Amino acid sequence: MNEHLSVFPKRLYAxxxxxxxxxxxxxxxxxxxxFFQGALPGQLQTEQQPFYSVFGLFYRHGGDAVALFFSLSGFIFFWLFGHALARGDLTGKQFFAERFSRIYPLHLAxxxxxxxxxxxxxxxxxxxxxxxxxxxxHGVLNVFLAPAWGLEQGWSFNAPAWSISVEVLLYAVFFLLWRYSPLPIPISIFMIAVAAYVFPAQYKVTLGVFSFFCGGIGHVVVAWLLQRMPSRWVGMGLTIGCVGGWWLFGANQPLIKFALLFPLTIMAIAANHQLLEPVARRMAWLGDISYASYLLHFPLQIFAALLADKFVPGRIVFYQQWTLLLFFAVLxxxxxxxxxxxxRPMQQWLRQFGRERLASGVSARQ
Structure with a gap:
């Protein structure tokens, strides 16, 4: 059995x-x-935002979830694709076709x-x-998935897609590392150190590299532990370490949070997947739609702002709880x-199209 498949099931719902x-x-x-005035922040009454007492953590630190996305990607890529690329079980065409079919149609739309x-x-x-x-x-940069490669003059179009732009670079580095390098794990650690040294300069790319490979090394560590110790002890130890880490360091030290706390949280959740699965299965649909909700929320915000400006005097309406509930329901x-x-249909069509093109190319050469 493959090493990366021996410690986890095919899907981690948690x-x-x-x-x-x-x-x-x-x-x-x-x-x-x-509450922005054009491109400038307006006079936001932070604690008056809807349901702030419940979701205050998200209002204050929700932007850090992008680093968590990168760590999750690193963990999952090291788990599902690393050894397959190293052995040649997964070709470059297959790897990039799967990634392109997953991210590009909705990004372009x-x-x-x-x-x-x-x-x-x-x-x-x-x-x-x-x-x-x-x-x-900047439109050309966005079409070519390059709005966060350091070529941009500022934030543009569906700006949350900057993380998708960085992910594309990470896919290329990850592929080269696992396909052609004899030492992918030591080089990953070296890249983490370089990104930490450069951070926060070139914030977008360094955050992506740092968080992605920290998540990947997190998978290496938890897989190693699960192969040598009972899963319940690994899960318990990582949970204690995770809780202790958040208690000691909190959410206000970026590098510690991105390098240690986020990967440790992912590791603890993965190690406790059997315990969490009954609840996680019921929530996994949120993961299924996460890419859509991430890319759709900004265009929906523009539409909501247009409606508010036309029919409501001022943006004060967005302090009302019903606007948040309506927005999330629509989103x-x-x-x-x-x-x-x-x-899903676009992903299936593009993958089928790619397989047919590949098959026709093989037939032509024969």
Whole structure:
């Protein structure tokens, strides 16, 4: 049995649930968008935001969920793809076709939606909504998944997709590392050290590299432990370490949080997957729609802001609890529809198209 498949089942529902919750945490963090004046933050009354007493942690720290996304990706990629790439069981064409079919269709669709909505919003208000660099140059960067590679002049179009842009670079580095390097794990540790030294310069890329490979090393460590000790002791030890780490360091030290606390949280959840599975199975659908909810929430915000500006005097309405409930209901509903009727069909069609092209190329050479 493959090493990476021997300690975990084919799907970790608890990590799916964590990914879904993290995507919604970003939406809470971005609720402040409704109080921007053009591209500048407005006078936000932070503690007056809807249900702040319940979701205050998300309102204050939801932006950090992007680093958690990167760590989750690193953990999952090291688990599912690392050894398969090293052995040659997974080809480069297969790996990148799967990644492209997963991320590109919805990215392109939401980019187009934001381009249209920003045009409408700018004509109506005279300013772009939050992210101002919506010109041809940045449009080209977005089409080629490059709005966060250091070529940009600022935030543009569906700006939350910056993390998708960095993920594309991480996919390439991960592939090269596991396919061609004899020492992927030591080199991963070296890359973590370099990214930590450079951070926070080139914030987007260094955060991605740092968090992704910390998550990947987290998988290496927890897999090693589970192969040598009973899972209940590993789960208990990691849970104690995780709780102790959050108690000691809290949420206000970025490098410790990204390097230690997020990976440790993922490791503890993965090690306790059997205990968590009954509840996690019921929440895993949040993970299924996490990509859609992450990419759809900003265009939906532009649409909501347009409606509010037209029919409601001022943005004070976004302090009302009913607006948050309505927004999340529409977002989750739209994400469910998008996942079922757009993401999955496009993914299947692109993968089938790629297989047919590959098969036709092989036949032609024969």
């Amino acid at each position: 990590l799916d649930a964590l990914r879904g919750i993290s995507a919604l945490a970003v939406v809470f963090w971005h609720w402040q968008h409704f 939401t980019f187009a939606a934001v381009a249209l909505l920003q045009t409408m919003y700018t004509r109506y208000t005279g300013n772009a909504f939050v992210y101002p660099f919506n010109d041809l140059y 989750i509903g739209a994400s469910l529809i998008c996942h079922r009727w757009f993401e």
